Amino acid sequence: MEVKDLIVVGRLGNVITEKKEYQFIPNDNFQSAIEEVEKLFLIFTEHRVFYVKVNSLSTRKSKYYISFDDDGIEEEFRVRKSCRVAVAENDYHSVVDGETYQDILGYKVYENGELLGEIIDFLYNKFQRVLIVDDGSKEIMIPDVDYYVVNTDHARKTVYTQNSESLREI
Numbered sequence: 786m787e788v789k790d791l792i793v794v795g796r797l798g799n800v801i802t803e804k805k806e807y808q809f810i811p812n813d814n815f816q817s818a819i820e821e822v823e824k825l826f827l828i829f830t831e832h833r834v835f836y837v838k839v840n841s842l843s844t845r846k847s848k849y850y851i852s853f854d855d856d857g858i859e860e861e862f863r864v865r866k867s868c869r870v871a872v873a874e875n876d877y878h879s880v881v882d883g884e885t886y887q888d889i890l891g892y893k894v895y896e897n898g899e900l901l902g903e904i905i906d907f908l909y910n911k912f913q914r915v916l917i918v919d920d921g922s923k924e925i926m927i928p929d930v931d932y933y934v935v936n937t938d939h940a941r942k943t944v945y946t947q948n949s950e951s952l953r954e955i
Contacts, residue, residue: 791826791871806850829865894918896946925953
């Protein structure tokens, strides 16, 4: 994994408590999902990156404080003075969108009663998730948006689509 594969979700503030808790300032779009995250990437200047386990997360006076299960962070923080907090792209979508990588792998894809294939992978671009469907002879990329995806039935492990004719011709 490279730094470009991470999504920055906030930064560490200038406060370190006696209990080795760091003030955490999350981005607005991440505040509701912050309690779901178990592991984070800390990105210091010069692309020095730590992958850490979150020990605790608390709020005091409307501020978040976070502690980690790792040595060397305090030293690095005192030297660098700046730290962005990030998560892997799949983890981000998992906690923010409520979807995990395993949610739909292997699901059958149908359109107008016809089996199009099976979801073998998916990717995220800046705007949405894109389903990669194997139809037996080629892979079809279908954006996971309302225009194409009508319904996802988790009980039947099935995704129902519409309007994908032009995508299948490519």
